[in-house]
Amino acid sequence: MSIKNEYLGFLNSKPLWTDKTLLGLSPFDIEEVLENDVLPNETEINIRDNEVLGKRIEFFFEYGITNTDKYEIIAKNIQVYQDKITIGELDFLVKDRRNNNTLHIEIVYKFYLYDPLIQGELLQWIGPNRKDALLQKVEKLKTKQLPLLYRNETLPILEDLHIDPKSIHQCVCYMANLFVPLSMKKELFPIINNQCIVGFWIPLKDFTSEQYGSCHFNIPKKKDWVTDPKYSDVWFSFENIKEQVQVALSQKKSPLLWMKSNEDSYDRFFVVWW
Numbered sequence: 001m002s003i004k005n006e007y008l009g010f011l012n013s014k015p016l017w018t019d020k021t022l023l024g025l026s027p028f029d030i031e032e033v034l035e036n037d038v039l040p041n042e043t044e045i046n047i048r049d050n051e052v053l054g055k056r057i058e059f060f061f062e063y064g065i066t067n068t069d070k071y072e073i074i075a076k077n078i079q080v081y082q083d084k085i086t087i088g089e090l091d092f093l094v095k096d097r098r099n100n101n102t103l104h105i106e107i108v109y110k111f112y113l114y115d116p117l118i119q120g121e122l123l124q125w126i127g128p129n130r131k132d133a134l135l136q137k138v139e140k141l142k143t144k145q146l147p148l149l150y151r152n153e154t155l156p157i158l159e160d161l162h163i164d165p166k167s168i169h170q171c172v173c174y175m176a177n178l179f180v181p182l183s184m185k186k187e188l189f190p191i192i193n194n195q196c197i198v199g200f201w202i203p204l205k206d207f208t209s210e211q212y213g214s215c216h217f218n219i220p221k222k223k224d225w226v227t228d229p230k231y232s233d234v235w236f237s238f239e240n241i242k243e244q245v246q247v248a249l250s251q252k253k254s255p256l257l258w259m260k261s262n263e264d265s266y267d268r269f270f271v272v273w274w
Contacts, residue, residue, distance in 0.1 A: 002231075003045050009226035010060040011037060013109070014195040016134075016176040022191070023122075023138050028105050028171040033064040033071075053223050057109040058091065061173065070097055075161060080154050088148040093163070101169055106145050108137060108174040111225060111256070113201050113270060114189075116181060121191050125178065128201075128254040128270050134176075146170050177225070179270055182206070199268040204249055207271050209238055217241035218258045219248070229258035229266040249273040 011034050015027055045059050058076070065071045071094050078090040092105040112125035112134060125134040148154060150165055158165050178196045180187065188194055216235035220227070236244070241257065248255040254272040261267065 003047065004039050004041070005227050005231040006056065006224070007040055007045065007060050007063065009228055010057065010064070012228070013175045013177065013226070014193055016110075016174045016178075016196055017191070017193055025138065025141060025174070026169070026171040028103070028173040030173050030175065033061070033068060036064060036068050038067045051223065053225060054107075054109065056223060057175075057226070058107055061092070061107050065092075065094065071095065072097060074102065074163070078157060080148055080151065080157065082153050087151070087153065088144065090148060090154070093161070093168070102163055102167060104146075104149050104168050104170045106141060106170075106172050108141070108172060108176075109226075110134070110137065110174075110176045112176055112178050113254075113272070114178065114180045114184065116184070121189060125176075125192070128179075128256070128272065129252060130274055141172060146172075179268075182269075199270070201254075201270040201272055204245070204271055204273070207242065207245065212259070213238045214261070216260045219244055219255045220258060222256075225256055229260070229268055230264075232258055232260075235260055245271050 013034070015030050017023070018027060020026060040063055045063050047056055047059050062073060062076060066073060074093040074095055076092050078093065079086055080088050080090065090104060091107045092103075094103045094105055095101070096103055110132070111128060113128055115124050115126055118124045118126070122135055123133070127133065149168060149170065155165065176196045177198045178192065179199045179201045180197060182200045182202050185200055215238060217238065218229070218232045218234055218236060219241065220232070245255055245257070249271065252273050254270050254274070256268060256270055259267045259269065
């Protein structure tokens with residue numbers, strides 16, 4: 001996958017919510033950055049090929065924000081130590097040039113599936129392998145990542161940058177790709193940003209040759225999940241991909257599939273083991 005195509009996928013991503021009171025977290029207005037469609041060449045974003053998805057998103061965020069005239073990055077990936085042991089990291093300190101404010105921005109980029117068997121919409125968004133959930137991450141942000149700014153161990157770092165911690169406004173750039181049960185594809189969800197819904201999920205029993213036998217598929221590596229399926233240049237038959245799916249499910253890993261159903265129609269969906 002090319003960096004440019006990955007970055008396009010990032011630009012097409014959406015914030016999970018825009019309500020400034022939801023979950024008690026202040027959202028960073030990422031839409032201002034996403035509107036700027038200056039695309040990088042392959043050398044402008046220097047990412048190792050095996051870099052994980054989360055780090056790739058940080059590179060894309062950095063490139064996007066430096067290509068606006070509204071913001072300036074003061075520091076990024078700031079390691080905080082206690083007795084030479086890392087106790088956490090601040091993602092970005094950014095200067096808002098319009099009002100001279102300093103922002104501490106934490107970046108989150110997630111893939112969640114909607115489980116209708118759980119009660120309560122915010123509880124229902126979980127990771128593909130059920131090890132991660134929206135409210136778990138929100139709790140971590142509130143209790144660990146954001147309070148790190150005010151720890152005694154962080155103060156000398158801020159002093160070196162000539163920043164008063166009391167003057168910093170904290171916000172979260174929380175972007176997500178959401179997948180709903182196939183039967184709920186047309187439903188609207190009242191709390192989250194419905195523009196984040198990019199696909200569906202099915203159990204293995206529904207992944208049948210009758211339904212999907214004429215399509216072609218790819219199982220992208222996780223680092224490529226942000227990319228639009230139309231940029232894939234490798235496609236497998238239903239028979240080939242079903243074998244790959246079964247191997248993944250046997251390891252309790254729910255694979256993401258890209259599907260091409262004709263020359264210009266693409267979908268993305270998870271086949272889940274649970």
